[in-house]
Amino acid sequence: MTLTLPFDNSYARLPARFHVRQAPAPVKAPGMIAVNAGLARALGLDAEALAGPDGVAMVAGNLVPGGAEPLAQAYAGHQFGGWSPQLGDGRAILLGEIVSPLGRVDLQLKGSGPTPFSRRGDGRAWLGPVLREYLVSEAMAALGVPTTRALAAATTGESVIRDGRALPGAVLLRVAASHIRVGTFQFFAARQDTEALQLLTDHVIARHYPGAEGPLALLDAVVAAQARLIAEWMALGFIHGVMNTDNMAVSGETIDYGPCAFMDEYHPDTVFSSIDSQGRYAYANQPQIAVWNLAQLASCLLPLIAEDDSEAAAQAAVEVATASIHRFADLYQAAWIAKFGAKLGLTAPTEADRPLIEALLTRMAVERADFTRVFRGLGEGRARDEFTDPAAFDTWAPDWQARLAQDAPGAEARMAGVNPAIIPRNHRVEEAIVAATAGDFAPFHALNAALAAPFDAAADDPFRAAPWPEQRVQRTYCGT
Numbered sequence: 001m002t003l004t005l006p007f008d009n010s011y012a013r014l015p016a017r018f019h020v021r022q023a024p025a026p027v028k029a030p031g032m033i034a035v036n037a038g039l040a041r042a043l044g045l046d047a048e049a050l051a052g053p054d055g056v057a058m059v060a061g062n063l064v065p066g067g068a069e070p071l072a073q074a075y076a077g078h079q080f081g082g083w084s085p086q087l088g089d090g091r092a093i094l095l096g097e098i099v100s101p102l103g104r105v106d107l108q109l110k111g112s113g114p115t116p117f118s119r120r121g122d123g124r125a126w127l128g129p130v131l132r133e134y135l136v137s138e139a140m141a142a143l144g145v146p147t148t149r150a151l152a153a154a155t156t157g158e159s160v161i162r163d164g165r166a167l168p169g170a171v172l173l174r175v176a177a178s179h180i181r182v183g184t185f186q187f188f189a190a191r192q193d194t195e196a197l198q199l200l201t202d203h204v205i206a207r208h209y210p211g212a213e214g215p216l217a218l219l220d221a222v223v224a225a226q227a228r229l230i231a232e233w234m235a236l237g238f239i240h241g242v243m244n245t246d247n248m249a250v251s252g253e254t255i256d257y258g259p260c261a262f263m264d265e266y267h268p269d270t271v272f273s274s275i276d277s278q279g280r281y282a283y284a285n286q287p288q289i290a291v292w293n294l295a296q297l298a299s300c301l302l303p304l305i306a307e308d309d310s311e312a313a314a315q316a317a318v319e320v321a322t323a324s325i326h327r328f329a330d331l332y333q334a335a336w337i338a339k340f341g342a343k344l345g346l347t348a349p350t351e352a353d354r355p356l357i358e359a360l361l362t363r364m365a366v367e368r369a370d371f372t373r374v375f376r377g378l379g380e381g382r383a384r385d386e387f388t389d390p391a392a393f394d395t396w397a398p399d400w401q402a403r404l405a406q407d408a409p410g411a412e413a414r415m416a417g418v419n420p421a422i423i424p425r426n427h428r429v430e431e432a433i434v435a436a437t438a439g440d441f442a443p444f445h446a447l448n449a450a451l452a453a454p455f456d457a458a459a460d461d462p463f464r465a466a467p468w469p470e471q472r473v474q475r476t477y478c479g480t
């Protein structure tokens, strides 16, 4: 069965300074780990062909399919606040774009060999981060969060060395609305390449925000998309872990799953990433970090927003761009109330409901109650069991009941549709990676299947359980 993909590579048609042509490096012994047949079908692709010999060869990088124009994208970025004028795809290669029933999407290989942007890295990925991204990105999609997707993953039959250990190599075939980042704009802004910035702006508008007229409207649209996205993360207890500007997609999709994690015990200061020693990307900091990143995007767009080269025009551009960034706060707060109000079963939550929501979160933080289990428990009548001191819940619940009594009936059903029972818990992801590294992929497949239906698990489903103290994962790693 031959694999035919309807490539139409608009990014490859941008000028040469946007990318470097780079084929994936072939590997010794490709082996398919998983094919996301549902996603393949939704994209109008032949899932069987993708699972066949051509498919595995393509995912592993041994076969460049007809119509692909493989390249590494150039970008820059602020990493933990520190500026890097050149990052780029060091372990990823964009095969090209297809125009699918889901719209135009990128097909990208991650872990497919060195590129001119690899610096000291090997361009490879080991199995752990590939499985983590597969599981978590697909879980996010099932939870309704904008995200890149995992279409397939393959082992390479080669080892990669990480921290002195030889580990199995793997490649992820990732699908994204695009891989254009805040850092892509920064790459050209740092080079004062206004012509490239204009081309990039036009490209992003055409691709993601066709209604936006000009750079300021684009900024407004990205600000709004990020406000919605971060509210989604917060409502799930999701911590991205590396919100560097090169890891923020202008499309508004969650991208670059590294040391990301869903909280078990709730506390706003929670950090998992081993490299985030200052807690810059802690759970509660995510909205303000998004604003910081968006301000970087705004400053890149200033030369395009300004009407002419005059000092007055530059000043006016700063003012309107600043106003655009300031709108994040209101958009985010409204999205946050909508999300958390729905988690309490409310049909039309308003700012007046904030104290009720915050009172619950405060009690959860004091008690270190399990974020997912408390919210799921609200609709199942067992949230109080999640508190070591049930009084912490009992003294809050009457206010909530009184508020629900003013609302439409059916709160239980509404809550069951927004509060997941199953999330990719760190200890489960870790367990799947450890087993797969030893050759057993069954736990990975079982977890992946459970994550596909996060809202309708049986009460005793083992994937709902919080970790035992000894299972608790304290640290997550970039693990490139």
Ligand code: AMP
Pocket: 087, 088, 089, 090, 091, 092, 117, 118, 119, 120, 121, 122, 123, 124, 125, 242, 244, 247, 256, 258, 478, 480
């Ligand atoms: P990230 O982990 O996505 O924040 O990556 C930051 C930068 O490091 C990007 O430019 C990556 O392409 C690069 N990078 C990460 N891992 C590797 C690797 N194994 N080989 C080469 N480049 C890498």
Ligand code: MG
Pocket: 246, 247, 256
């Ligand atoms: Mg990255």
